[in-house]
Amino acid sequence: MIDGEIDIISSERIENINISSQVGNLINSVGKGIIFLFVPHTTAGIFVNESADPAVSLDINKKLADLIPYGAGYRHMEGNSDSHIKSIIVGNQLFVFFEKGKLKLGTWGGIFFAEFDGPRRRKLYYQIQL
Amino acid sequence: MIDGEIDIISSERIENINISSQVGNLINSVGKGIIFLFVPHTTAGIFVNESADPAVSLDINKKLADLIPYGAGYRHMEGNSDSHIKSIIVGNQLFVFFEKGKLKLGTWGGIFFAEFDGPRRRKLYYQIQL
Amino acid sequence: MIDGEIDIISSERIENINISSQVGNLINSVGKGIIFLFVPHTTAGIFVNESADPAVSLDINKKLADLIPYGAGYRHMEGNSDSHIKSIIVGNQLFVFFEKGKLKLGTWGGIFFAEFDGPRRRKLYYQIQL
Numbered sequence: 001m002i003d004g005e006i007d008i009i010s011s012e013r014i015e016n017i018n019i020s021s022q023v024g025n026l027i028n029s030v031g032k033g034i035i036f037l038f039v040p041h042t043t044a045g046i047f048v049n050e051s052a053d054p055a056v057s058l059d060i061n062k063k064l065a066d067l068i069p070y071g072a073g074y075r076h077m078e079g080n081s082d083s084h085i086k087s088i089i090v091g092n093q094l095f096v097f098f099e100k101g102k103l104k105l106g107t108w109g110g111i112f113f114a115e116f117d118g119p120r121r122r123k124l125y126y127q128i129q130l
Numbered sequence: 131m132i133d134g135e136i137d138i139i140s141s142e143r144i145e146n147i148n149i150s151s152q153v154g155n156l157i158n159s160v161g162k163g164i165i166f167l168f169v170p171h172t173t174a175g176i177f178v179n180e181s182a183d184p185a186v187s188l189d190i191n192k193k194l195a196d197l198i199p200y201g202a203g204y205r206h207m208e209g210n211s212d213s214h215i216k217s218i219i220v221g222n223q224l225f226v227f228f229e230k231g232k233l234k235l236g237t238w239g240g241i242f243f244a245e246f247d248g249p250r251r252r253k254l255y256y257q258i259q260l
Numbered sequence: 261m262i263d264g265e266i267d268i269i270s271s272e273r274i275e276n277i278n279i280s281s282q283v284g285n286l287i288n289s290v291g292k293g294i295i296f297l298f299v300p301h302t303t304a305g306i307f308v309n310e311s312a313d314p315a316v317s318l319d320i321n322k323k324l325a326d327l328i329p330y331g332a333g334y335r336h337m338e339g340n341s342d343s344h345i346k347s348i349i350v351g352n353q354l355f356v357f358f359e360k361g362k363l364k365l366g367t368w369g370g371i372f373f374a375e376f377d378g379p380r381r382r383k384l385y386y387q388i389q390l
Contacts, residue, residue, distance in 0.1 A: 040366030042310040050172040055205040074319040081319035088307045106170030180302040189334040189341040236300030
């Protein structure tokens with residue numbers, strides 16, 4: 001079993017960062033299996049979705065902001081409950097299959113780190129099972 | 131490790147297709163372990179929920195349509211941003227335990243392929259770990 | 261592979277129960293790997309989020325109740341479609357990495373069993389891969 005961490009730096013409060021290449025590089029030299037990804041933060045998430053048109057990412061962020069607005073009368077004193085709730089709904093973990101050194105994401109799929117309370121230094125844990 | 135693909139054909143734009151039997155058949159001959167399922171599409175999802183009463187599926191679709199309506203001022207020019215957002219919120223992957231040739235889903239549980247932008251030919255990747 | 265069940269008793273209709281210690285105890289004696297957790301109920305979920313401030317949990321429940329209210333004209337005759345929909349959106353499964361007998365959850369992370377239709381006796385299946 002191979003494991004480690006990926007470093008991610010976000011530059012906005014809300015930002016979807018395409019990390020497909022970073023993740024893909026981890027499995028370049030190995031065969032067939034599953035890579036498991038885990039975000040050890042409670043105000044960020046991870047998802048797979050379209051990477052071709054950046055408008056999809058903007059639509060996602062807009063919709064999440066409409067449904068779960070920032071600073072809308074939450075009890076948590078830090079003021080970032082919207083970020084925690086988005087993290088739970090989007091999810092903080094993911095697995096992706098790979099084969100012959102390539103992630104099996106589908107034609108339009110990319111892996112996105114979802115920053116919901118940046119800008120910050122973040123990390124992502126991974127484990128690879130062959 | 132056993133792996134492969136399942137073919138799925140949807141017949142509506144929005145449709146939850148019960149694929150429990152298709153998935154169950156994959157593990158009929160093997161012992162105890164985990165089956166990992168991955169949807170390589172960015173406008174579809176997968177979830178486990180009640181399979182006894184079809185009204186549950188209708189309630190899910192109605193609620194998702196209320197929260198994330200079709201064609202409601204999205205920037206993505208293809209017009210199916212609702213499908214992408216639903217895919218992220220519902221999720222595009224799942225694992226299920228099995229034992230003695232049976233999925234351990236609980237009394238009422240079924241596995242559903244969630245079509246959010248059909249009708250289409252779709253596929254599902256799987257890997258089985260014993 | 262090690263597997264088994266955790267028993268959980270909820271005392272409210274809607275309740276997030278911190279099960280980090282219960283899960284942590286399962287991996288106390290083993291090395292490095294992944295614990296997979298699966299909720300075999302269709303009206304409950306599981307998530308990782310902040311365990312330090314209980315207000316975060318209240319904010320989550322309030323927001324989910326606002327978006328998916330109880331008894332709001334659903335077709336499912338049992339009247340608990342809100343619980344089914346929350347289960348799908350939050351998710352009913354989770355994996356967590358561990359190392360040297362400790363869950364790798366991050367500084368503020370806890371594992372929560374999300375009861376959406378209690379009070380009830382519930383269970384959680386697990387499998388541990390080293």
